Amino acid sequence: MDKPYGLLAELTYACPLKCGYCSNPLQLDDYRDELGTEEWKRVFAEAADLGVLQLHLSGGEPLQRHDIVELVRSANRLGLYTNLITSGLGLSRSRAAELREAGLDHVQLSIQSDEQPLSDHIAGTPSFARKQVVAKQVKDLGWPLTLNVVLHRLNIDRIAGIIAMAEAMNADRIELANTQYAGWAGINQPELLPSRGQLDHAEVVVREARERLEGSMEIIYVIPDYYSDYPKPCMDGWAARQFTVVPNGDALPCPAAHELAVGHGIPSANVREHSLGWIWDQAPLFQAFRGDSWMPDPCRSCERKEIDFGGCRCQAFALTGDAARTDPVCHLSPDHGLIEAAVATANDPGRPAGGILIPRATIGRPNRAMTVQ
Ligand code: SF4
Ligand code: FES
Numbered sequence: 001m002d003k004p005y006g007l008l009a010e011l012t013y014a015c016p017l018k019c020g021y022c023s024n025p026l027q028l029d030d031y032r033d034e035l036g037t038e039e040w041k042r043v044f045a046e047a048a049d050l051g052v053l054q055l056h057l058s059g060g061e062p063l064q065r066h067d068i069v070e071l072v073r074s075a076n077r078l079g080l081y082t083n084l085i086t087s088g089l090g091l092s093r094s095r096a097a098e099l100r101e102a103g104l105d106h107v108q109l110s111i112q113s114d115e116q117p118l119s120d121h122i123a124g125t126p127s128f129a130r131k132q133v134v135a136k137q138v139k140d141l142g143w144p145l146t147l148n149v150v151l152h153r154l155n156i157d158r159i160a161g162i163i164a165m166a167e168a169m170n171a172d173r174i175e176l177a178n179t180q181y182a183g184w185a186g187i188n189q190p191e192l193l194p195s196r197g198q199l200d201h202a203e204v205v206v207r208e209a210r211e212r213l214e215g216s217m218e219i220i221y222v223i224p225d226y227y228s229d230y231p232k233p234c235m236d237g238w239a240a241r242q243f244t245v246v247p248n249g250d251a252l253p254c255p256a257a258h259e260l261a262v263g264h265g266i267p268s269a270n271v272r273e274h275s276l277g278w279i280w281d282q283a284p285l286f287q288a289f290r291g292d293s294w295m296p297d298p299c300r301s302c303e304r305k306e307i308d309f310g311g312c313r314c315q316a317f318a319l320t321g322d323a324a325r326t327d328p329v330c331h332l333s334p335d336h337g338l339i340e341a342a343v344a345t346a347n348d349p350g351r352p353a354g355g356i357l358i359p360r361a362t363i364g365r366p367n368r369a370m371t372v373q
Helices: 037-050 068-077 093-102 116-123 128-140 156-168 196-213 258-263 276-282 313-320 336-346
Strands: 006-010 054-058 081-086 106-111 145-151 173-178 218-222 242-245 250-252
Touching: 006 037, 037 068, 037 276, 054 068, 068 081, 068 093, 093 128, 106 128, 106 156, 116 128, 128 145, 145 156, 156 173, 156 196, 196 218, 242 276, 250 258, 258 313, 313 336
Parallel strands: 006 054, 006 242, 054 081, 081 106, 106 145, 145 173, 173 218
Antiparallel strands: 242 250
16 A cells, blocks of 8 residues: 555635635535644644655635644644645735744645636635735745636636736746536536637647746646546545545545545544544545455456546546446546536537536634634
8 A cells, every 4th residue: 555645634614715616515514623733733743654745734724724833833843845725815924924934835826817806706705906915925935836726617718817917926836727526616517617619728828828938837737527538547546645634633535535425424534533544544435445446347447447546536426426436527437428418518509608606605713713813
């Protein structure tokens, strides 16, 4: 069995934004009992002992935690590479300086669009102007800046403007990734999936920008897998390289695995009850789809099973109700018609332009001592 190299710590599901593409779970209230500062520090220490090198601090909005500086400092002392994944809201100049001093290595700032009205519409709250300020602060403090843009039907036509904005911000890297349909993005999938024409336009823009910006800004572009013949090797395979700990301490092989665990009656494994080492080696949820013994045909006899591992277990569960089926994205899957139907809907010429997303719910702030008021 491989050892994990990455830990995604979803510190809180509190968030000032309400993005309809959010992959957080729908039942946000189930995660109000957040791990405390000392519990997270223990998790980080156990992760480092297991060989984890990269710690991604996310949420919700991780800056909602009042102890974020202390958590970064403890991870830094353990030798972990720390990456803050943030909307930027809550990153004042003084807090940014504290995080820098505590050893935070990298900042990944989410961007919704290059235009204020659309950006604030997608985020469900005024945030565009603040992000401009935060991008400058990040560069002023000497951090590498990655912009993280979830692409979808509402913003993909703005891709040229978004790249131009990234250039103006002096970003080192921009990740333009089409939405993964988990959590809130799952219920909004029909409004999020772009048309083929939109994708064709985006690919031309990205190709031109990559040539022009080679050596100055790295551009990652991920198409929606609904338009691929084969699925992505999601998470590099189930419980193979990474794991996630969510705000209440449940440990998951991927951030979206809550739903299939509940759906299949697989017990959760919580860091309050078990060590990370035991969870990685023995927890039933981590064992469930490790390796290839769970695979049905066509995956079982397919030469690509070492390449894509049968695709995404969460997507298989969300679309078929059975996480042990071949990812329907694969054109060899018996369920591929589900994907073809969604793609046909996205390309229906009679479809009105501009859909309305169901906004991600907000949750009250549990453990008030944990969060910034
Ligand atoms: Fe991948 Fe399974 Fe499709 Fe083969 S059949 S390409 S292993 S998803
Ligand atoms: Fe969970 Fe792909 S999102 S395995």
